[in-house]
Amino acid sequence: MYDEILLEHNLHPVYQGKMDKVEPIKLVNAGCGDELEVYLKIKDGKIEDGSFDGNGCAIALASADLFIEAVTGKSLDEVLKQRETFNKMVVGGASEEELKEFGSLRALECVSRMPARANCAKLAWCALDKCSKRPGKS
Amino acid sequence: MREVYLDNAATMIKSEAAVQAETDFYHEVNANPLRGLYKKSVQAKTEVDACREAVKRLVLADDSYTVIFTKNATEALNLVANGLILGDDGFGVVEQDAKVVVDIESHHSNILPWMQRFKNVVVSKDLAQDITGASVVSLVAVSNVTGEDLSGRIREARMRLPEAILGLDGAQMVGHSKIDIKALGVDYIAFSGHKFGAPMGVGGLVIKKTLAEKLRPLCFGGGIVDSVSEAGEPNFANIPERLEGGTLPTGAIYGLKVAAKEALENLDFDFSFVSDVAQEMSKNTGVKVLAANDSFIAFQVEGVHPHDVAQFLAEENISVRAGWLCAEPFLRFKGWGPVVRASFSRYNTADDGERLVSSLKKIRGAMGIK
Numbered sequence: 227m228y229d230e231i232l233l234e235h236n237l238h239p240v241y242q243g244k245m246d247k248v249e250p251i252k253l254v255n256a257g258c259g260d261e262l263e264v265y266l267k268i269k270d271g272k273i274e275d276g277s278f279d280g281n282g283c284a285i286a287l288a289s290a291d292l293f294i295e296a297v298t299g300k301s302l303d304e305v306l307k308q309r310e311t312f313n314k315m316v317v318g319g320a321s322e323e324e325l326k327e328f329g330s331l332r333a334l335e336c337v338s339r340m341p342a343r344a345n346c347a348k349l350a351w352c353a354l355d356k357c358s359k360r361p362g363k364s
Numbered sequence: 365m366r367e368v369y370l371d372n373a374a375t376m377i378k379s380e381a382a383v384q385a386e387t388d389f390y391h392e393v394n395a396n397p398l399r400g401l402y403k404k405s406v407q408a409k410t411e412v413d414a415c416r417e418a419v420k421r422l423v424l425a426d427d428s429y430t431v432i433f434t435k436n437a438t439e440a441l442n443l444v445a446n447g448l449i450l451g452d453d454g455f456g457v458v459e460q461d462a463k464v465v466v467d468i469e470s471h472h473s474n475i476l477p478w479m480q481r482f483k484n485v486v487v488s489k490d491l492a493q494d495i496t497g498a499s500v501v502s503l504v505a506v507s508n509v510t511g512e513d514l515s516g517r518i519r520e521a522r523m524r525l526p527e528a529i530l531g532l533d534g535a536q537m538v539g540h541s542k543i544d545i546k547a548l549g550v551d552y553i554a555f556s557g558h559k560f561g562a563p564m565g566v567g568g569l570v571i572k573k574t575l576a577e578k579l580r581p582l583c584f585g586g587g588i589v590d591s592v593s594e595a596g597e598p599n600f601a602n603i604p605e606r607l608e609g610g611t612l613p614t615g616a617i618y619g620l621k622v623a624a625k626e627a628l629e630n631l632d633f634d635f636s637f638v639s640d641v642a643q644e645m646s647k648n649t650g651v652k653v654l655a656a657n658d659s660f661i662a663f664q665v666e667g668v669h670p671h672d673v674a675q676f677l678a679e680e681n682i683s684v685r686a687g688w689l690c691a692e693p694f695l696r697f698k699g700w701g702p703v704v705r706a707s708f709s710r711y712n713t714a715d716d717g718e719r720l721v722s723s724l725k726k727i728r729g730a731m732g733i734k
Contacts, residue, residue: 227676227679236732257671282669283670284669285671
């Protein structure tokens with residue numbers, strides 16, 4: 227049903243936990259009842275570090291873990307571009323060319339055949355809506 | 365692999381005869397049941413009224429009650445909540461700041477309409493205490509999460525509050541269980557036809573005529589007036605038409621009449637096989653049955669989010685519902701959070717239950733849990 231990498235990140239998340247001195251970005255997916263807190267340490271428009279905490283379905287939690295892994299060390303501009311491709315991927319609209327450097331994030335490609343779950347996969351990425359409006363701040 | 369449909373509480377598997385009746389209406393009649401003087405229009409109007417009687421029989425309502433058609437139970441409850449408030453338009457029964465009590469077990473459809481319209485709404489976790497001084501008490505008849513029959517509580521409320529307006533959200537009860545509306549002492553019961561085999565698009569209220577007379581229409585327009593002047597002074601039609609603005613979903617009403625008759629014949633249906641299924645489920649490692657009543661099983665699988673359970677079952681061609689089930693206050697109150705619900709109908713069999721049990725045995729392994 228789900229990709230092995232997705233299952234692994236759900237059962238054994240690497241980036242789960244709260245971060246000191248970073249304001250959590252609270253996200254809710256009413257459909258599944260997923261509730262996430264995403265912590266992003268941003269300096270000079272670059273995500274230096276991150277983590278997440280919360281409850282949710284396997285897709286939401288694994289996606290949050292993979293999101294932190296994917297965005298850490300990248301500029302917000304790069305990450306927003308990555309998000310565009312990610313959002314296309316989870317509804318089956320991204321090309322092989324666009325996905326060739328997507329690495330572990332491709333574990334969420336299986337969501338494209340589960341339309342009702344796209345919002346679970348996209349939930350952690352919604353943190354960017356809040357943090358990109360305040361670039362440079364942590 | 366054939367589909368096992370276990371989401372009947374969301375919408376029941378349709379009766380073939382009910383669907384046929386809807387189709388036949390459009391093929392053979394297809395007239396607006398309002399004011400046409402020609403034969404088919406009269407025929408449609410006659411059938412719509414016959415359907416009211418069929419629904420009344422489901423709840424043993426006598427001629428002191430009428431049936432108002434809406435699109436579903438949600439709209440029916442909105443009609444009551446909006447219609448009860450006293451206004452300078454001459455409609456209504458109680459002031460907007462009157463105390464309204466709903467129960468924590470309610471579906472959102474019996475919480476939100478009241479909260480939107482009234483200023484003093486109590487979502488009660490303790491009815492015995494909270495109904496004191498209430499002008500309106502609107503309770504769920506059967507929980508859409510647990511399947512528990514809670515309707516007896518309204519009878520107790522009637523004994524305490526002889527003058528209050530009392531009603532039930534009967535979405536999960538009407539067409540499924542025996543109901544004696546008079547014995548319950550309620551002024552209205554809301555229902556959805558599609559929950560007991562009728563086509564989607566029609567539900568309504570079985571309501572005391574004396575109360576319906578005072579309700580404000582939710583929808584103003586064609587059919588609700590006998591005459592209207594250019595100055596805008598309407599001469600309203602009688603109930604039930606006054607509360608049914610616009611053309612009714614007549615095909616669905618034809619189907620509802622058939623579904624109501626079939627439901628009445630099956631009110632004694634034996635769902636004991638569902639409790640056997642629940643027992644079998646409990647034997648699975650990690651499956652926790654939270655509630656099993658009548659045709660409902662609410663459960664969780666340890667370590668697996670309910671939506672992942674439902675997704676896995678979907679892959680096995682078993683259709684269940686998972687999440688908050690439009691009853692978030694109740695699930696939070698119980699401390700359960702999101703759940704999975706398997707809801708059976710008389711079209712399901714013990715084999716369907718076995719398929720569910722056997723799939724659940726595989727789920728933790730499929731999620732990588734050792």
